[in-house]
Amino acid sequence: MFQEIGFELTRRCNFRCLHCFREDFGPQDISLPLVARLLKEAKAFKVTHAVFTGGEPTLHPQFEALIDLVVSEGFTYHFVTNAWTFQQVHPLLLTPARKAALRGVSISMDGATEETHDSLRHPGSFRRIIQAVSLCRATGIDVVAQMVVNAKNRHEMEQMAVLCGSLGLKRLFFAHLEPTSPAYTKNTIDQGLTLSPHEWRQVEAEAARLASLFSMEIRMSVGYHEAPLFQCRTLSLYSINVNYLGHLSFCCQLSTFTESRTGKDVIVDLNNTSLAEGLGFFVDEVGKLQRTKIAQVAEGRFSDNDQFPCFYCLKYFDKVPWLKDYQESPWAFEAA
Ligand code: SF4
Numbered sequence: 453m454f455q456e457i458g459f460e461l462t463r464r465c466n467f468r469c470l471h472c473f474r475e476d477f478g479p480q481d482i483s484l485p486l487v488a489r490l491l492k493e494a495k496a497f498k499v500t501h502a503v504f505t506g507g508e509p510t511l512h513p514q515f516e517a518l519i520d521l522v523v524s525e526g527f528t529y530h531f532v533t534n535a536w537t538f539q540q541v542h543p544l545l546l547t548p549a550r551k552a553a554l555r556g557v558s559i560s561m562d563g564a565t566e567e568t569h570d571s572l573r574h575p576g577s578f579r580r581i582i583q584a585v586s587l588c589r590a591t592g593i594d595v596v597a598q599m600v601v602n603a604k605n606r607h608e609m610e611q612m613a614v615l616c617g618s619l620g621l622k623r624l625f626f627a628h629l630e631p632t633s634p635a636y637t638k639n640t641i642d643q644g645l646t647l648s649p650h651e652w653r654q655v656e657a658e659a660a661r662l663a664s665l666f667s668m669e670i671r672m673s674v675g676y677h678e679a680p681l682f683q684c685r686t687l688s689l690y691s692i693n694v695n696y697l698g699h700l701s702f703c704c705q706l707s708t709f710t711e712s713r714t715g716k717d718v719i720v721d722l723n724n725t726s727l728a729e730g731l732g733f734f735v736d737e738v739g740k741l742q743r744t745k746i747a748q749v750a751e752g753r754f755s756d757n758d759q760f761p762c763f764y765c766l767k768y769f770d771k772v773p774w775l776k777d778y779q780e781s782p783w784a785f786e787a788a
Pocket residue numbers: 465466467468469471472473474506507508534
């Protein structure tokens with residue numbers, strides 16, 4: 453229970469990916485003293501690992517100091533990145549203490565070709581990823597590739613596995629593209645990126661097929677079709693998630709999702725609440741969500757689409773109200 457604490461370090465990002473679930477961007481960063489306090493409080497619960505997400509976490513102006521904070525408190529860590537800044541960040545990771553505590557880097561990679569990846573994420577970013585992976589390989593840093601599968605890249609799943617294998621990666625995770633509506637572009641349905649629930653199942657089958665063919669670890673990230681009371685790392689009380697404002701958020705997948713202003717995922721403001729108090733409320737909220745599911749199953753109101761747990765959470769926390777205007781979409785009925 454509670455082994456990992458995730459910090460959404462910043463609202464900054466140098467990309468505007470077509471499917472991003474962040475609603476807006478800006479120079480807002482989590483405060484260092486707050487992270488320092490929360491790490492100390494988390495230690496009392498035997499939390500041992502820290503995760504940095506964003507936005508693009510390496511753009512936090514005190515990214516290096518944050519690493520040192522985590523390391524000095526005795527935590528291990530990893531971070532998620534789009535790899536654009538990696539050439540500058542990489543040397544920072546190599547001091548003996550920082551390197552010893554680093555458990556790896558998770559790089560978002562949305563196509564096996566430069567054309568596909570760059571069209572979805574940022575021009576020139578595919579090449580920077582290849583450079584970043586080479587730097588990691590040369591210095592013994594583990595890399596996980598994470599591909600969000602959509603209508604425009606799903607044909608490259610196998611090619612992605614081949615590419616990752618040739619780059620020497622040990623792990624490749626595929627993730628479903630949840631319906632999102634970034635403020636700066638059309639929503640993913642209008643962009644033709646969203647797959648249907650049936651296609652999601654096909655993606656899961658393809659990931660399983662590839663996993664059986666390749667020696668590297670290949671799997672779906674959470675969000676795949678599961679039993680109603682499936683417990684992800686959040687619902688099994690493994691992960692604690694803190695957003696860039698210092699709020700305890702129900703889950704990192706929700707903390708900055710479109711329509712985050714509704715804030716239903718925010719449990720407490722940790723700037724003026726202890727972590728222990730916040731975790732008590734969090735456990736209550738997890739129980740509430742699971743009891744809601746149990747009631748829906750008992751009443752026959754738990755649909756097949758509800759078995760995609762992250763999509764269920766998006767509805768539960770009112771993150772996709774815009775889907776109600778898309779009655780022709782297989783997801784719209786579910787959101788209504
Ligand atoms: S998906 Fe990640 S890299 Fe892309 S715009 Fe959003 S936060 Fe930035």
